Amino acid sequence: MSDSPAPLADPHRLFAPDEDPTAPRDIVILGSTGSIGTQAVDLVLRNPDRFRVTALSAAGGRVGLLAEQAHRLRVDTVAVAREDAAAPLKEALRGRFGPGGPLPEVLAGPDAATAVAAGDCHTVLNGITGSIGLAPTLAALKAGHTLALANKESLIVGGPLVKELAAPGQIIPVDSEHAALFQALAAGPRSEVRKLVVTASGGPFRGRTKADLARVTPEDALAHPTWVMGPVITVNSATLVNKGLEVIEAHLLYDIPFEQIEVVVHPQSYVHSMVEFCDGSTLAQATPPDMRGPIALGLGWPRRVPDAAPAFDWTRASSWEFFPLDTEAFPAVELARHVGRLAGTAPAVFNAANEECVDAFLNGALPFNGIMETVTEVVTEHGTPGTGTSLTVADVLEAETWARARARELTGKAIAEARA
Structure with missing residues (x-):
């Protein structure tokens, strides 16, 4: 893997090296x-x-x-x-x-x-x-x-x-996941990176089958076991759409191919992500779940902010678990990889359609499994975009408008069929 072009987020590069470190x-x-x-x-x-x-x-x-x-x-x-x-x-x-x-x-x-x-x-x-x-x-x-x-x-x-x-x-x-990758990537050059491992809590439905998920309610989906977040991102965590978006984000931030980005379920949310290097070493960034640490990194880098967030109490016993992702019950990550590879306006279609479907689910107009089923149909209808790197803001807005309208049409059709 080449060390150029430079990735968007690079712990080895300082954007403002002449900054006065003593000034607020x-x-x-x-x-x-x-x-x-x-x-x-x-x-x-x-x-x-x-x-x-x-x-x-x-x-x-x-x-x-x-x-x-x-x-x-x-x-x-x-x-x-x-x-x-x-x-x-x-x-x-x-x-x-x-x-x-x-x-x-x-x-x-x-x-x-x-x-x-x-x-x-x-x-x-x-x-x-x-x-x-x-x-x-x-x-x-x-x-x-x-x-x-x-x-x-x-x-x-x-x-x-x-x-x-x-x-x-x-x-x-x-x-938190990309702040973790950012810190772990500081341990070596990109040419020595074998894999990025993005961790997922698994949300409130970890371990459930696709059939089990057909019966879950908005209240169930909003009961996240680890993080307190807004309703859209909480449902995205339950469907693992959020993790799919993070896979695309990792690819864009660090210029790492999709086939070298893996998702693993880690219920405790202590390890926020990991980097595997070519010699077999894996570096993990770990803290108790608290967003003030990643925020402090974003505001203060390259200087850390003392006591920004709690640290572990290593005098207390704890267990850390890792599980493979169930892609049948949670197809969002693989769909996100697909739209990430398509590039162009496909990620915008994926994201906009999902937001509409989440809204429909929260309002009782769509079953939980219907979120990804509808998003998949919208992405499939959108097809392969031809904009590539010539993407414009107008392209993004047009694609989002179409995706939202089509998702609403499909959601309304599903409601009508359910009532018939």
Whole structure:
């Protein structure tokens, strides 16, 4: 395996080698009221000598929390995607900052997050959920910022666009699995890497057959045994779509062929992923399940943040288990490999169709197994894309629009047939 071209995420390359290590980094947090964002805010507040947040963005559904974050962090700008959230946000900010104090600038609308991602800062943490994070990802890269990437969808649906803009070392992955691979890959050159091993908790349905899964409910799927996440990503963990997306992400981040990326089930979620080298050595990155460690890596690299997350208590006995993936019950990973190899707009179709099917499942309009059955049909109908590396944002948006519409059509057809 060649050591060129340089992968998007490379622990051997430092994007800003002339940075003053004693100066606080200016950070922008996108998706600040979500799971990644709130933990990032906690990390920053505990490390004021390392980080200063200049701007926040959120969807706009939790303006009270957003105003509280803006006040505690003393940010310059706050952005919301929903235009109707601007007025209540300003009111909430006045309540926090007081009647006479200067308020942060408020941006509102679908391009607000993209605007703050392009603003002055050192690092942009993209913690937005879904492919709407693509435009802010591209804006941050184009502006020359370090990108701490938790929004895997933007890389998956816009891989060639991201690769065209990103400089070596400019992206630091924040997903726990890819942060683990990033750290393990520091042990040797890419030419000595034999395999990436991505771990999966197995979700709430580990060990169940495909027939068993036909009867599970949304409440069952949302009961993740390890992580507390939003509903879409929690269902994606139950179907293992999330792991399929991570396989595509690993391929794009580290320029490793799909046949050298393996998924193994590890229920304890202690080992976040592993790298096997050509001499037979396997390096595993392990911590108790806590996203503040990967977030700290994304914000602080190449310097670690002391006590960012809990460490293991090695005086207590524990058992770590590993199991092969049941691809019959959980076909999402193999389907993701397929669309990853197709490239072009196929990953965008896969992701968009899945989001629509997850929504239908959560609303009782689709059985659990119907999620992947419908996504597979949409991907098959989409066929082999011809865009290749000439992919544009318009291509991605058009493919997503078609996939969402087709998934809704198929979901509605399934409902009608079930009621007939």
